[in-house]
Amino acid sequence: MKIQKIVSGVICTTLLFTGLAGCGSKSTTQNTEKPESLSFWYYEEDDSGQAQAWHKAAEIFEKKTGVKINFEKKSFTQIAQNGSQFLNSDEAPDLMESNRGNGSAGVLSTMGLLTDLGPYVEQYGWDSKVQGANAAVAKYDENGVMNGDTWYGMTSYAEFQRVYYNQDLFDKYGLKIPTTLQEFEDVCDAFLAQGVTPIAADAQEYGVLWLWWQLVSQKADQKFMDAWHLYKGDIDWNSGALTYATDKINDWIKKGYISKNATGMKAEDTTQAFIKGEYPIYQTGTWNQGRFAKQVKNFNWTAHVLPESKFAEGCAGNLLVIPERSKNHDLSAQFIDTVLSDEVQNYLGNAGGIPVAGQLESITDEKSKDMIAEYDSFAKDGKLSYYPDYPASSLTDAIPAALQELVNGTADAHQTLQSIRDAYDSGIKEMGIK
Structure with missing residues (x-):
């Protein structure tokens, strides 16, 4: 039995009373004109390595595309408990930080609320950067169980x-x-x-x-x-x-x-x-x-x-997901690609985070290098719990x-x-x- 069969039925009932769009709706008309900004919901502390790296990526992205990233900070609880309702409405952001795991991204994927990133993985070659245990939490099967065959998110750190x-x-x-x-x-x-x-x-x-x-x-x-x-x-x-x-x-x-x-x-x-x-x-x-x-x-x-x-x-960190209702899929994917660039990944490593696609020789902070090496010592042998x-x-x-x-x-x-x-x-x- 699929996760969707029970869980989405419960959430659909909630949505009927809140006046939001019907469950599983995929109104995904894409913008034909370049927007001024993309909305990005996240819940990291701004001094965390990953949040610093996302802001660095936003600077590079804006210079390259002319499009700003509008960061909107939420709480973990807001997204965990109410994310499905927002994602199934016209209020859905262009990008969102999602917790990984069967009970989080897995459930959202079975409800048709997340974009299948497979075409972008192929276009940008993300699967050559994010592999093994790091990729397992970004891919889900038809039942919403991780380590599946469909990319519904992309991690940028561990x-x-x-x-x-x-x-x-x-x-x-x-x-x-x-x-x-x-x-x-x-x-x-x-x-x-x-x-x-x-x-x-x-x-x-x-x-x-x-x-x-x-x-x-x-x-x-x-x-x-x-x-x-x-x-x-x-x-x-x-x-x-x-x-x-x-x-x-x-x-x-x-x-x-x-x-x-x-x-x-x-x-x-x-x-x-x-x-x-x-x-x-x-x-x-x-x-x-x-x-x-x-x-x-x-x-x-x-x-x-x-x-x-x-x-x-x-494990690999929280996922960057593109809601199905986002009207800027291609630009959102381009931002994710910026986050996975060597420049941003190495910046992340020196800001106290663990890059999934960085170069250890480019990390100058000794405490960061020690942390990354310790993570790798477990991850390379599949010893992440x-x-x-x-x-x-x-x-x-x-x-x-x-x-x-x-x-x-x-x-x-x-x-x-x-x-x-x-x-x-x-x-x-x-x-x-x-």
């Missing part, structure tokens, strides 16, 4: 979860950056002994979720990842990876490695707290590395994937909610894992996958 360390706080207490998980826990104990909460992690959004999945990524194998993301076989919910990670998070909460205040914190709260030097340890996405490079002024920092991880949690909410759209809210109960102390590790299992099973059932 990302993964790294543990960022405040080197000055480590030096202050005579501690070394850990290289094993036991050393990681030892330094957490040492910070606690000094009255310092070690780990910044928000539970109101995705921080604890990402930490939990990175712990899963310490124990999981490829068979587990294929079952989780691609529905290849059944998930063993009593597997060591899932029980280990859930028990470990529970243990860290009880010990105080993660503050109970996490339940009231969002991602921006923890990011700002790390930038201010309030926490020694912060696992976050590399989209924040550009911010740290610009905004951290009063301490030194370093970063690595959580020690002993078999997989790096991450993606993110745990990709299999179903409902998991983006359901997994953090279950883990928040764990942080609150209103659910134990067993109950938390059972809640995640229930959400996973119901989520993929609602999408018509199984």
Whole structure:
């Protein structure tokens, strides 16, 4: 059964009440005259490497074509929860940043809301630049499952979860950056002994979720990842990876490695707290590395994937998609091609991002080179674990909610894992996958 069969039916009902165009409508009359600007919806922080690169591409694009890029910043939630409604209306932008994964871009593709980029991939040769694991999240099959055969988006950067360390706080207490998980826990104990909460992690959004999945990524194998993301076989919910990670998070909460205040914190709260030097340890996405490079002024920092991880949690970055209702398909594709140019990709690398088509020898920033090399060390061997909410759209809210109960102390590790299992099973059932 296709994802579209159930999900699009629900959204169509919503659209009937909002007065928007009928579901699956493809009113795509193209402009015959060159527009003054293209509208581009995005939700990245402007200091992130990818946002800086998109603005750089816009400068080059305008000089070349005379067409401006009108950046319109939205929130992740706005696009995740309401994007389908806007894309199915005359309000659809020319370009949009879309989350990748079966429950996001996959669903939109089955609803006929995204342009098939195959002709542009062939025209510009994008498939020679974006390959392997980086291409997998941009292509979907007829059921909306990633790593399919149709390009519905194009990524321009990659990302993964790294543990960022405040080197000055480590030096202050005579501690070394850990290289094993036991050393990681030892330094957490040492910070606690000094009255310092070690780990910044928000539970109101995705921080604890990402930490939990990175712990899963310490124990999981490829068979587990294929079952989780691609529905290849059944998930063993009593597997060591899932029980280990859930028990470990529970243990860290009880010990105080993660503050109970996490339940009231969002991602921006923890990011700002790390930038201010309030926490020694912060696992976050590399989209924040550009911010740290610009905004951290009063301490030194370093970063690595959580020690002993078999997989790096991450993948190619969010997709640039062209809504089917965009009236400027060709120009929008030309902008994407500008983003994938050597000039912009190398600029991205030096701005704290991970280019998917850059040249490492052209990256001069040492921290950026280290990050790119670490990503490549996992990506080249297919050791990227993606993110745990990709299999179903409902998991983006359901997994953090279950883990928040764990942080609150209103659910134990067993109950938390059972809640995640229930959400996973119901989520993929609602999408018509199984």
